[in-house]
Amino acid sequence: MASSKEGTSKSVWSRRNFLVTSMVSTMSATTLLDQSSANAAPAATPEPHSPHPTIINVNGQPYHLALDIRTTLLDALRDHIGLTGSKKGCDHGQCGACTVMVNDRRVLSCLTLVATLEGRNVITIEGLSQADGTLHPMQQAFIDHDAFQCGYCTPGQIVSAVACVKEGHAATDADIREYMSGNLCRCAAYPNIVDAIKQAKAKMKEA
Numbered sequence: 105m106a107s108s109k110e111g112t113s114k115s116v117w118s119r120r121n122f123l124v125t126s127m128v129s130t131m132s133a134t135t136l137l138d139q140s141s142a143n144a145a146p147a148a149t150p151e152p153h154s155p156h157p158t159i160i161n162v163n164g165q166p167y168h169l170a171l172d173i174r175t176t177l178l179d180a181l182r183d184h185i186g187l188t189g190s191k192k193g194c195d196h197g198q199c200g201a202c203t204v205m206v207n208d209r210r211v212l213s214c215l216t217l218v219a220t221l222e223g224r225n226v227i228t229i230e231g232l233s234q235a236d237g238t239l240h241p242m243q244q245a246f247i248d249h250d251a252f253q254c255g256y257c258t259p260g261q262i263v264s265a266v267a268c269v270k271e272g273h274a275a276t277d278a279d280i281r282e283y284m285s286g287n288l289c290r291c292a293a294y295p296n297i298v299d300a301i302k303q304a305k306a307k308m309k310e311a
């Protein structure tokens with residue numbers, strides 16, 4: 105019995121010793137860490153991005169911009185140049201509402217940094233009609249075929265459709281659907297959009 109009590113008391117004692125020793129070690133380590141972080145140099149504050157100068161041509165007009173280097177073409181057009189025709193739908197490259205042409209190629213302006221476009225030619229929906237207000241054949245065809253309902257996707261659809269015809273990707277209905285598949289329409293005006301593109305394609309050829 106005596107030896108069993110002794111054994112219990114020893115094991116309790118040794119557990120206490122172990123716990124106390126662990127606590128003291130942990131506290132010492134924490135104190136050391138606190139002291140070392142107190143002695144460390146303060147974290148550097150990130151430098152603000154200085155404006156990056158860029159000259160781009162939009163609808164035939166040169167624009168001298170000085171914007172944060174992270175500015176997208178879409179934000180530059182809408183917030184700094186004042187052309188709000190290009191729409192911000194998803195802002196993630198998934199809906200096509202922001203489509204514009206850069207040097208005659210379709211681009212998603214929400215995914216394009218304006219700083220990468222030095223000296224390039226950008227065409228937006230505002231640049232398709234003529235100076236006297238005559239609509240581009242594609243704009244007219246969208247009206248003629250009721251190819252929109254709410255209209256939010258329409259500027260991107262029209263710019264994309266013009267490029268689609270210019271690229272030679274509007275030979276058949278299936279081609280049009282395939283090459284316009286990056287432009288989503290929540291109102292599901294797709295059949296009318298295909299009809300509009302076919303009408304405009306003929307007019308664009310005549311022109």
Ligand code: FES
Binds near residue numbers: 191193196198203214
């Ligand atoms: Fe650019 Fe949706 S806003 S793809």
Ligand code: FES
Binds near residue numbers: 251252254255257
């Ligand atoms: Fe409404 Fe296309 S017309 S989203």
